[in-house]
Amino acid sequence: MRVISDKLINAGVYVSVESLVKLSSTARRLSYFRARVVKQQQAGSHHSRFKGRGMEFAEVRPYQAGDDVRSIDWRVTARKQSTHTKLFQEERERPVVVICDQSASMFFGSRGCLKSVLAARCAALLSWSAYAHNDRVGGIIFNDQQLLTIKPGRNRKSILQYINHVVALNN
Template identity: 45%
Template sequence: MHAQPLPSAIQISLAELIEMRHRVREVQLFSTPARRSPLIGLHHSKLRGRGVDFDQVRIYQPGDDVRSIDWRVTARTQEPHTKLFHEERERPIYIMVEQSPRLFFGSSLLFKSVLAAQAASLIGWSALEHNDRIGGLVFGGSEPHEIKPRRSKQSLLQLLNRLARANQALSSHSAAPSEAFTLALRRAREVLRPGSLAVIICDERSLTDSSEQQLSLLARHTDLLLLPVSDPLDHALPAAGLLRFAQGAGQLELDTHSRELRLAYSELAARRQAQWQRLAQKLAVPLLPLGSQREMVEQLREQLNAPAGRKAP
């Protein structure tokens, strides 16, 4: 069996979310003048001219996109020149992070709810350092909490405060509101303007037909970054005999000695992962799955540094 998480990994405080700002430099999430973020290459085709500004013209180099050739300068100088662009320095980034009872679980390093909160905080601090406007929505509890995107540290702190309070209010005895993810996505469609970036941090099991439809509609006018969160026990059951699960008033018993049961459980998890992968490919957006068995910054750094063409684990 997996080792149980330490108490500090079961709930997270506002102070811990604020301290996450010191780890921003460990993961290159957004472009800087000195370095181009791998995320831009993963979803530049979805920008469709939004979120980028003209930077300069230089002599054409092998490998440059021929669609960026500046024909006027080329005709005037009789030498091929190409336009360079850089990311818009102030785009709305809307961080949607789930804090529902289904995330209040962890079988190894930390709870999924803590992992989701850590990821939201790191992305928020990264975006603030990049001079973007920060806002978001904490959903999955009794009621959602929304912060409108603003370019201020205060806006991010308000979001993190809501996130910490929602995290600390979680318990194994509460039930997750039905369709919370779908409703959160509908809200995002109402408030986000074209060119915004919606960062989706949710339980891997939250993806349903209705939420997938909302994600597809949202992707029509905003860019997306998908970070589904899971635990090793979401993907495979150990042969540990009779296991009892409880959530609210509901209880479930599983005989994990059954090979057929374990196989069916693993196949169901594989279908969930494949559904996320198909969705990301269809929408041409980055997919960065996170697992509660490993440290969050390490996972993001590994996936963003993965060679082109290799799928993130």
């Protein structure tokens, strides 16, 4: 493996693992929008638009045919003299897959840095942000010769593995 000088890293020509790890503190302040349509039913830490059998109480509404009998709120039913059902907010899981292009076409740029360095920084920032929101993080990194995939995981190790692969393909 080539040894890259600190001057080239600081000039924005290449990226280092240390600089991408330092982005974790910035990523905590970054928020992103949640998905509009949920296609899979999985448990997670994000509130869903769906009401159902979750953990957090959402509302009480009148009983409708087909509702689960186990979710009847007997206290409200006794008070209102009509059957009412408790609804809970379901939680959803959002696995995040970050794709980073490190091909030869990304090795040009302006005075600040190359596009490949900016893409690596953005990928690391998104990864750290998803990790801060307790999402599973994985990714795809590719250049002209290789395609690497990292399975989404909910730990720091998977992000560091992703960052190491980004740096390896960048250098």
